[in-house]
Amino acid sequence: MSGKIVLHYLNGRGRMESIRWLLAAAGVEFEEAFITKKEQFRKLADDGVLMFQQVPLVEMDGMKLVQTKAILNYIAGKYNLYGKDLKERVLIDMYTEGIAELMESIVLLPFIPPDNKQKQLDNIERKAKDRTLPVFEKGLANTQFLVGSQLSRADVHLLEVTLMLQEIFPTILSTFPKIQAFQERMKALPTISKFLQPGSARKPPPDEIYVKTVMDVFSHLFK
Template identity: 55%
Template sequence: MPGKPKLHYFDGRGRMESIRWLLTAAGIEFDEVFLETREQYEALLKERALLFDQVPMVEMDGMKLVQSRAIMQYIAAKYDLYGKNLKERLLIDMYVGGTTDLLEILIPHAFFSPEDKQKHITIIEQKAKERYFPVYEKILKDHGGKFLVGNQLSWADIQLLEAILMVEEKCACILSDFPGLKEFKQRISEIPTIKAFLQPGSKRKPVSGDKYVATVRTVLQAYYNVKLN
């Protein structure tokens, strides 16, 4: 019988956090191997464990899975979080594509200078309020159900909740103009596996800080400063 999935990444959010969310929502326990030194990363490269020389990497079902999107598609399909038919799967892919775009704006925040972080928060708030959240508010209203797609929890719901919570960490009142999303957040947060993930002591990672940034730069030998364009 296969063992628990093993996640290879840094001890922080980054591009692994959405994978953690998805596994947890599915009720799947997992182990983690945290990259802390350049030598660990080079060992994975030497073993040819990283198909494109990148992490995240997930060992699962006898495979070494890379590329975040592919990993999550596999997990969603395996654990019935990917819709009931081709049309529902298409909708899930579209909605996940939107939240992924929003998360890609959020993820590098820790790497900015203090001055740029303040500017970046303004960008996050603007993008969320003007481009992304109005879309999901309308989807929920038009669909008229408890979930974004069909009548059951899907990958799209899980990643939307993750994105909402991450934006709220930067802009606490962001949902004041989005009653549908506010109700969605409260409802999805009460699902038992997700509720447990939101409690202290879970494997959900905190907001990334200086230690995480320093570790990533050391392991990947990325010593440049990230700047806003």
């Protein structure tokens, strides 16, 4: 049983989606145990498996892993997606931290009150165009991958966030040809191509049902 990977989260993107992406890119199969009710979350907390009373929770290699960054670091290290040495690793970390900041804004978007949503959309678009995407366009100027000569978690996260951006702003990559070419190369990788197909574990953009489930399951956090 120790070889089975189980993801505990809601049936939606949130902070688990990058974990799904990274496992899929590594060609690793996993199962999902969806949290749909507050009682399920409370049971995990009461059982003592949530170190900081938070999900994502990943059962893997006989461990119960929490904290998104720690989980991603472990997966990347285990499946050779974290560079060949410390210098590559720190560059990967720099890229992924920049991506995570932008992704967090997108993940929170469905929970923004309607009267503030346009302001948040404008902030996301401006940050992406002016700060984030130019970094990656430059980073991909003369190389196939962001760091070194092989796929890393930075590449996987960049593909994920740019696809998310295009869902909101369809033409946002029109002035970033290197990123567009990068996307096509990444989509052609067999494991990623499989994850992009209908019926995979990749989750769709959040809808009203997902937002309501999040609010119900974590209602104690909104009091």
